[in-house]
Amino acid sequence: MAELRHLLDWHLLPDAVWESRIEAAIRASSAPPPLEAARGKSVALLFFNPSLRTRSSMELAAMRLGAHSSTIVPGQGTWGFAWDEGTTMDGAEAEHIREAVGVLSEYYDAIGVRLFASLTDREADASDLRLKQFARAARVPVVNLESAAWHPCQALADAATIVERFDGAAAGRRFVLAWAHHPKALPAAVPNSALLAAARLGMHVTVARPDGFALSDDVMGKARAYAAARGGSVEETTDPDAAFDGADIVYAKAWAGRSIYDDPAAEESARAGHRDWRVTAERMRRTREAAFMHCLPVRRNVVVDDAVLDGPSAIHLRQAAYRLWAQQAILSWMWDLPDAGGGA
Numbered sequence: 292m293a294e295l296r297h298l299l300d301w302h303l304l305p306d307a308v309w310e311s312r313i314e315a316a317i318r319a320s321s322a323p324p325p326l327e328a329a330r331g332k333s334v335a336l337l338f339f340n341p342s343l344r345t346r347s348s349m350e351l352a353a354m355r356l357g358a359h360s361s362t363i364v365p366g367q368g369t370w371g372f373a374w375d376e377g378t379t380m381d382g383a384e385a386e387h388i389r390e391a392v393g394v395l396s397e398y399y400d401a402i403g404v405r406l407f408a409s410l411t412d413r414e415a416d417a418s419d420l421r422l423k424q425f426a427r428a429a430r431v432p433v434v435n436l437e438s439a440a441w442h443p444c445q446a447l448a449d450a451a452t453i454v455e456r457f458d459g460a461a462a463g464r465r466f467v468l469a470w471a472h473h474p475k476a477l478p479a480a481v482p483n484s485a486l487l488a489a490a491r492l493g494m495h496v497t498v499a500r501p502d503g504f505a506l507s508d509d510v511m512g513k514a515r516a517y518a519a520a521r522g523g524s525v526e527e528t529t530d531p532d533a534a535f536d537g538a539d540i541v542y543a544k545a546w547a548g549r550s551i552y553d554d555p556a557a558e559e560s561a562r563a564g565h566r567d568w569r570v571t572a573e574r575m576r577r578t579r580e581a582a583f584m585h586c587l588p589v590r591r592n593v594v595v596d597d598a599v600l601d602g603p604s605a606i607h608l609r610q611a612a613y614r615l616w617a618q619q620a621i622l623s624w625m626w627d628l629p630d631a632g633g634g635a
């Protein structure tokens with residue numbers, strides 16, 4: 292049997308797949324949808340966490356390929372799921388994930404799943420334990436709709452947006468991943484993925500974040516390896532102003548500090564002390580007319596000022612539009628279909 296084309300994260304797939312999907316997403320942005328390409332196919336979309344963009348753009352991506360999608364919100368009209376191996380299911384959960392995913396594999400040609408980080412179990416989050424359990428139970432391709440560690444659908448849309456912005460010449464440009472204050476502790480899947488995407492494009496990346504808010508050593512190491520192989524670089528700074536100097540892209544994102552797993556109260560207190568880490572018009576003036584990006588949802592005047600979000604540098608809506616075309620490109624690859632507008 293051919294190996295299943297899971298998309299758990301891009302770093303698990305070769306450059307050729309990553310690069311071909313960026314090209315396919317960009318082509319899809321201007322090509323008519325290939326409505327017959329996936330006729331008769333179907334995808335189940337399981338959202339264990341809320342979503343506006345991923346849910347709607349996946350449903351539409353499937354529709355534009357001629358496929359059917361079913362959106363399932365576990366716990367709302369489904370049985371509660373048990374996860375652990377060898378568990379005695381005498382509690383509230385009526386169905387094990389192995390049966391649930393096994394059954395969906397009988398009905399559907401692919402399964403998408405959103406499973407955010409717990410922010411309570413460092414090892415499980417770092418290893419994407421739940422996503423791996425889910426994929427192991429599947430007998431059809433699984434696409435990660437944002438897991439504990441990664442958001443590959445967002446990463447592909449981000450990369451395509453950046454490549455389009457620079458007419459294909461993203462390598463060598465300056466990308467700033469700008470940590471931002473947020474009232475809630477947020478997982479790091481998006482910043483992890485944005486960092487690796489920029490590094491894999493050969494950009495010069497600066498991660499600007501306060502002390503105590505470093506991304507994991509593993510993710511930073513992966514980013515440095517990508518950048519080194521492509522003539523780019525990855526550096527870090529704790530200066531929220533100087534970070535913007537000479538930037539071509541400012542990508543704002545909030546994420547929890549490292550102490551979230553050991554001492555959540557200390558993390559909250561540290562985060563509250565960094566309200567000045569916000570993308571302002573003044574900071575954007577230090578850039579080289581940089582484009583402002585954010586995965587959304589974004590908190591206005593907490594993460595980024597109205598003046599930036601409503602100004603000419605903001606490309607967050609184009610970035611969101613790319614979610615649709617990126618996911619068309621992902622489904623086409625998973626099902627080995629022709630892409631919109633031709634190509635590999």
Ligand code: CP
Nearest residue numbers: 342343344345586587
């Ligand atoms: N960026 C993103 O994944 O948006 P949603 O959480 O609304 O899906």
